[in-house]
Amino acid sequence: MPFRTIIDHCVAGFKTPVIKGTAIIIALAAVLLALAPDRAHAHSFHVFALGDGDIIEGYAYFGGGARPHHADLSIEGSDGKVLLTGQTNDNGEFRLRVDHLDDYTIRANTGDGHAASYIVKSSELADDLPKATATSPASVVALNATEDAPNTDIDLSPNASPAPTGNMIAPENQRISITAEQLSTLVSHAVAKQVNPLREQIVAYENKVRFSDIIGGLGIIIGIFGAIAWWQARKRVSTPPE
Amino acid sequence: MHIVDGVLSTDVVVTGAVIAVGGIAYGLRGITIENMPRTALLSAVFFVASLIHVPIGPTSIHLIMNGLLGLILGWAAFPAVFIALLLQAVFFGFGGITVLGVNTVNMALPAVLVGLIFSPFLARVDGRIMAVAAFAAGASSIMLSAVMVGLSLALSGQEFLATAKLVFINNIPIMVVEGFLTAAAFSLIKKVRPALLLSGASSRATA
Numbered sequence A: 001m002p003f004r005t006i007i008d009h010c011v012a013g014f015k016t017p018v019i020k021g022t023a024i025i026i027a028l029a030a031v032l033l034a035l036a037p038d039r040a041h042a043h044s045f046h047v048f049a050l051g052d053g054d055i056i057e058g059y060a061y062f063g064g065g066a067r068p069h070h071a072d073l074s075i076e077g078s079d080g081k082v083l084l085t086g087q088t089n090d091n092g093e094f095r096l097r098v099d100h101l102d103d104y105t106i107r108a109n110t111g112d113g114h115a116a117s118y119i120v121k122s123s124e125l126a127d128d129l130p131k132a133t134a135t136s137p138a139s140v141v142a143l144n145a146t147e148d149a150p151n152t153d154i155d156l157s158p159n160a161s162p163a164p165t166g167n168m169i170a171p172e173n174q175r176i177s178i179t180a181e182q183l184s185t186l187v188s189h190a191v192a193k194q195v196n197p198l199r200e201q202i203v204a205y206e207n208k209v210r211f212s213d214i215i216g217g218l219g220i221i222i223g224i225f226g227a228i229a230w231w232q233a234r235k236r237v238s239t240p241p242e
Numbered sequence B: 001m002h003i004v005d006g007v008l009s010t011d012v013v014v015t016g017a018v019i020a021v022g023g024i025a026y027g028l029r030g031i032t033i034e035n036m037p038r039t040a041l042l043s044a045v046f047f048v049a050s051l052i053h054v055p056i057g058p059t060s061i062h063l064i065m066n067g068l069l070g071l072i073l074g075w076a077a078f079p080a081v082f083i084a085l086l087l088q089a090v091f092f093g094f095g096g097i098t099v100l101g102v103n104t105v106n107m108a109l110p111a112v113l114v115g116l117i118f119s120p121f122l123a124r125v126d127g128r129i130m131a132v133a134a135f136a137a138g139a140s141s142i143m144l145s146a147v148m149v150g151l152s153l154a155l156s157g158q159e160f161l162a163t164a165k166l167v168f169i170n171n172i173p174i175m176v177v178e179g180f181l182t183a184a185a186f187s188l189i190k191k192v193r194p195a196l197l198l199s200g201a202s203s204r205a206t207a
Helices: A001-010 A017-036 A181-207 A212-238 B009-029 B034-050 B067-090 B098-125 B127-155 B160-192 B200-206
Strands: A045-052 A055-062 A072-076 A083-086 A093-098 A104-109 A114-120 A140-143 B053-056 B058-060
Touching: A017 B098, A045 A104, A045 A181, A055 A104, A212 B034, A212 B067, B009 B067, B009 B098, B009 B127, B034 B067, B034 B200, B058 B160, B067 B098, B067 B127, B067 B160, B098 B127, B127 B160
Parallel strands: A045 A114
Antiparallel strands: A045 A055, A055 A093, A072 A083, A072 A104, A093 A140, A104 A114, B053 B058
């Protein structure tokens, strides 16, 4: 029996079959554990979204990076009212245009028991949007997730309207003037562009299964059953007559 | 297979919790000093198995190993699964705290059923027949779990056929993988140290 010989060879140091069997089970558990860390992605489901201007875009994903195809999506305002229901695209992405400032909750559901939600705070959205109130409830429009339209549609044409005084303006001295709101929109868009990948990484990092968590969990399991074993052992010892 | 918080209706959550408490209580009664280590060990196996992913198609699936738990532990699979699921929920956000009962029942009840059905048969046969039976045990426990997940979702208002089909199809690869793993592990244990498979009372007799 070659299989048996391999086992015997591997655990030759152990004489008694009891220890040998235990050693094999521990070895099995160790192999499982050794496989775990680099593949340690939670089989959990998450939604990630970012606000930029009046656009909310994001995606749903499984821990480990897989994306659901056409997961159900619903957007709720801060009052819990569902504003829009739809689906993600093939890559689990979505893109929405909102017209009011509000804390939006984005929920995704794959239909087989995986669901997740993510809150986009109003502070992420453009300040010039009107606040959502009971009288003017927010509305959400779904956009094509793949389209890469610019989020800011500020017309930065040379400003010629305020009475051109000089008759000769060299092109290199040509000035554009933008309003304070336009500037703030541009800045917040630029900042969002730089910061968002970082936020994406942080969320992904938080959702990662860590090796220390796995070891901690195994320790707790041993502890729990150890406590039960101790309890039972005490009971058995305390029953015999003194 | 881990259902998360907020998907199931309250009725299903409460029913699951009640059945889980019953199963855990019954399972704990069967745990003696002798079979305590293996209950702890298989609880740890179940806890870690969910971290090993098999990326297939659009989604990735993970091992569950509830078939092996059922074959070796019987009713003690309930507390073993419960503790592992509790820690998975706390540490990794798999599933959730409120749905712990439902998830425990979905994983542990198939394990117990498979144990009750296959264990007496597996104790009598040997060699290739035993391996095939262990394969069937591992695969069918996943199948039963998938059906129960589908059923839990259906009772919470989702359309049963579509949901069950989705869960079932997603889990067909894992049924095959677990079948092989269960067969390999069971054969190994039975060859090397058959006494590990005996229940508490009988192992005391042979010890």
